Amino acid sequence: MxxxxxxxxxxxxxxxxxxxxxxxxxxxxxxxxxxxxxxxxxxxxxxxxxxxxxxxxxxxxxxxxxxxxxxxxxxxxxxxxxxxxxxxxGILRPLREYCRTYALPGAGFFVEGYVLFSVGNIMPLFKAVWPQCFDDTVVCSEQSIKAIKYMEIVGILCGQLVVGYLGDAIGRRWGLIQDVCIMLVGTILLTSMWGLSLQGWTIMYAISIFVFGLGVGGEYPMTGTSSIEGMKGSEDRQHRGRSACLAFLMQGWGQLANQVVLILLTVATSSSHSLQPPYSEQETQITFRVSFAIAALCLLYFLRLRIKNTNVDSGIRANRTQNNSAGYDWVSFKFVLSRFWARLLASSLCWFCSDFAFYGMQIFRNDLLQLVTGTSAREADTIWLYNLINIFCQLIGYYMAALLIDYKPYGRRRMQTCGFFAQFVIYATISFLYPVLSQPGPGAKAFQALYFFANFWVQFGPNSTTFLLAAEIFPIGIRSTAHGFSAAVGKVGALVATVSFAYIGDRTKFILASVSTLVGLFLTLVFVPDTTGLDLAEMQRAWGFVTQGDVADYHGVAVHQQHLSTWERLVRKRMKNYEIDSDRKQRLDELREMYAKSIEDVNSANHEGGEIDEGLVRYFELEAKLRREGLETVSE
Known part of the structure; x- marks a missing residue:
C-alpha cells in the first residue's frame, strides 16, 4: 500500500x-x-x-x-x-480572500449582531436622555419597554421556524435573499420610527425590531446550511467547522462595529465632542438613526451579492435528483422524528441551555456592568467602554473555536463539553461568592474578570458548536428545517431567560445560569454525536441507507463509535454494523454504478452535482483496458 x-x-x-x-x-x-x-x-x-x-x-x-x-x-x-x-x-490579497470566503457568507450575522445587540448598547443613552420613559417609566409603561426585548427574540424565533422550512422547500438561495429583504425593511423601520408620544415610539420600536428579527431568524438555518454545503472532499473533512464558525463569528464583529459606531457618532454630535454627559435629544436622535441607516446600506450591498450567487442550491438539487423528488423531503423528516429523535433532542435542548445562559447575561449585561462598576444606568460612556472589553473577549472565543473545531482530538463534542463545564464552574462560583463579589473594590474587579471569562467560554464552546452541529447531523433534505427548529428552541431559552430574569435578583440569575449549563453539559455527554473529520457526503450516504430501510447494510465510518453519541453507542448499538472491509466493496460497487450512470447521461450527472469526476472516469477506463488485456485489476 x-x-x-x-x-x-x-x-x-x-x-x-x-x-x-x-x-x-x-x-x-x-x-x-x-x-x-x-x-x-x-x-x-x-x-x-x-x-x-x-x-x-x-x-x-x-x-x-x-x-x-x-x-x-x-x-x-x-x-x-x-x-x-x-x-x-498583493499585500492585501490574503485579507481580501478571507473576506470573500468567510466574512461575506456571514454578512447576515454581521448585521444581526450590529442591530440586535444595539438594543442593549443604546439603552444607556436612551435612559440618560429620556429617563421619564426608559428609566423611571413615568410616561411609558414598563411592559412596553420590556416588549422591545421580547419582540426581538419572538421575531427571531418565528423566522427560524418559517425560513427553516422554506429553505428545504424552495432552496437556500431564495431563503438567503428573502432574509436580507426582510432585514432591510426592518432597518428602514428602525431608522425612521416615530410616535406622537414616547409611549407610541417605544411601541413602534418593538414592532420594528420584531420585523428585523424575522429576517435574522432566517439567517440561522440559511447561513448554517449554505456555509458547509459548498465544500467537497478534503476541504470538507478538514475545514467545514472552521468555515461555519468564521461565518457565524461575524456576529461578534457586528457587535463591535455597533458599539464603535455609537461611540463615534456620540462624540461627533456632542457639543463637547466627548462621551461625557449630558446628551441632548437631537444628538441622540441623530446617533441612533444614523447607526441604523448604516446597517441598511450594508444590507443593500449584501442583497446584490446574494442575488448574484446562483450556486448555493447545488447540493439540495442533487439530493432531489437522486431521490426523484421535486418538493420537501418528508421521508427524511419522518425518519429523523422516529429513529433519530435523540439527535434533534440534543441539538435543540443544548441550544436552549446555551441561549438561556448567554442571552440572559447579554440582555442584562448593562445592569451587571453597573453593579460591578458602580456607575449609573445613565452613564453611557463607562458602560460602553466596559462593553468593548466584553466584546473583545467574545471575539477571542469565536476565533479559538474556529481554530480548534476541526482538530480531531478536540473537535465539536469536546469543545461543547468544555464550554458548558467552564461556564457552570464560573456561574456557580459567582453565585456562591456573590456577597463578596458584588462589593466595590477587589471583589468587583474579580466579578468583572469572571463575567468576561464566562463570555469567552460561551463562544469557545456551545454558542459556536450548537450552530454547527444542528446543520451537520441531519440529512440535506431537511437540514434547514432541523437547524431552524433547533435554533428556535434555543431562542425559547433566550425568551424564558429574558422574561424570568426581569423578576429575579442578580444572584439568582447566576444560579439559574449555572443550572442551565450543567443540564447542557449532561445532554452533550449523552446525546451529542461528534462529526469532526467526517465529511457530509459520507453522512448523506449513510442517511440514504436509513431512508431506504437498509440501515443494517451500511458499514461505513458514519457509524464508527468515534462519530456516535453515548446514547447511540450504548443504547442503540449503532456501531455494530461498522466493517471497513465490507464498506470498501460496497463503495466500489456504488462508484461503478455511478460511473455507468454517467455514461448514460454525463451532462445530467455533472450538472446536478453527482460525485463523478475526472479521476473516477480514468479509474474505470483503466480497469476496462486492463481487463481486455487479461490483467488482474486492483478491485479483483
Missing amino acids: DSDSERQPLLSQTKHQDQPNNGGKSHSHKSELDEHKQLLNNALYPADAFSGTSYWADLPASEQLLWVKNKAREEAKREYRAVQQLAKA
Whole structure:
C-alpha cells in the first residue's frame, strides 16, 4: 500500500498521466497498474482520513495522536504557503480572500449582531436622555419597554421556524435573499420610527425590531446550511467547522462595529465632542438613526451579492435528483422524528441551555456592568467602554473555536463539553461568592474578570458548536428545517431567560445560569454525536441507507463509535454494523454504478452535482483496458 504522502487527498485532484511509451509493454502495464491503484486509494482511502487502509479513529491511541499531529502540521504548512502566494500577488490579497470566503457568507450575522445587540448598547443613552420613559417609566409603561426585548427574540424565533422550512422547500438561495429583504425593511423601520408620544415610539420600536428579527431568524438555518454545503472532499473533512464558525463569528464583529459606531457618532454630535454627559435629544436622535441607516446600506450591498450567487442550491438539487423528488423531503423528516429523535433532542435542548445562559447575561449585561462598576444606568460612556472589553473577549472565543473545531482530538463534542463545564464552574462560583463579589473594590474587579471569562467560554464552546452541529447531523433534505427548529428552541431559552430574569435578583440569575449549563453539559455527554473529520457526503450516504430501510447494510465510518453519541453507542448499538472491509466493496460497487450512470447521461450527472469526476472516469477506463488485456485489476 502506498504511503499517505504519496497519495493526493482528493480523487478530483488526480490528473491524467501521460500514456506510457509503447516501446516497453511490461513497463506500460506496471505504470497503468500503479496509476489504477493510486486512483482507487484516493477514492476509498483519502490521505486526510486514512493511514494506509486504516481509518484514523481505528488507530491505537498513541499512533492516532501522532498521525493527527502530522496531518495538522502538513495542512498548516500547505495553508501557510497558500497565504504566501496570495501575499506575493498583493499585500492585501490574503485579507481580501478571507473576506470573500468567510466574512461575506456571514454578512447576515454581521448585521444581526450590529442591530440586535444595539438594543442593549443604546439603552444607556436612551435612559440618560429620556429617563421619564426608559428609566423611571413615568410616561411609558414598563411592559412596553420590556416588549422591545421580547419582540426581538419572538421575531427571531418565528423566522427560524418559517425560513427553516422554506429553505428545504424552495432552496437556500431564495431563503438567503428573502432574509436580507426582510432585514432591510426592518432597518428602514428602525431608522425612521416615530410616535406622537414616547409611549407610541417605544411601541413602534418593538414592532420594528420584531420585523428585523424575522429576517435574522432566517439567517440561522440559511447561513448554517449554505456555509458547509459548498465544500467537497478534503476541504470538507478538514475545514467545514472552521468555515461555519468564521461565518457565524461575524456576529461578534457586528457587535463591535455597533458599539464603535455609537461611540463615534456620540462624540461627533456632542457639543463637547466627548462621551461625557449630558446628551441632548437631537444628538441622540441623530446617533441612533444614523447607526441604523448604516446597517441598511450594508444590507443593500449584501442583497446584490446574494442575488448574484446562483450556486448555493447545488447540493439540495442533487439530493432531489437522486431521490426523484421535486418538493420537501418528508421521508427524511419522518425518519429523523422516529429513529433519530435523540439527535434533534440534543441539538435543540443544548441550544436552549446555551441561549438561556448567554442571552440572559447579554440582555442584562448593562445592569451587571453597573453593579460591578458602580456607575449609573445613565452613564453611557463607562458602560460602553466596559462593553468593548466584553466584546473583545467574545471575539477571542469565536476565533479559538474556529481554530480548534476541526482538530480531531478536540473537535465539536469536546469543545461543547468544555464550554458548558467552564461556564457552570464560573456561574456557580459567582453565585456562591456573590456577597463578596458584588462589593466595590477587589471583589468587583474579580466579578468583572469572571463575567468576561464566562463570555469567552460561551463562544469557545456551545454558542459556536450548537450552530454547527444542528446543520451537520441531519440529512440535506431537511437540514434547514432541523437547524431552524433547533435554533428556535434555543431562542425559547433566550425568551424564558429574558422574561424570568426581569423578576429575579442578580444572584439568582447566576444560579439559574449555572443550572442551565450543567443540564447542557449532561445532554452533550449523552446525546451529542461528534462529526469532526467526517465529511457530509459520507453522512448523506449513510442517511440514504436509513431512508431506504437498509440501515443494517451500511458499514461505513458514519457509524464508527468515534462519530456516535453515548446514547447511540450504548443504547442503540449503532456501531455494530461498522466493517471497513465490507464498506470498501460496497463503495466500489456504488462508484461503478455511478460511473455507468454517467455514461448514460454525463451532462445530467455533472450538472446536478453527482460525485463523478475526472479521476473516477480514468479509474474505470483503466480497469476496462486492463481487463481486455487479461490483467488482474486492483478491485479483483
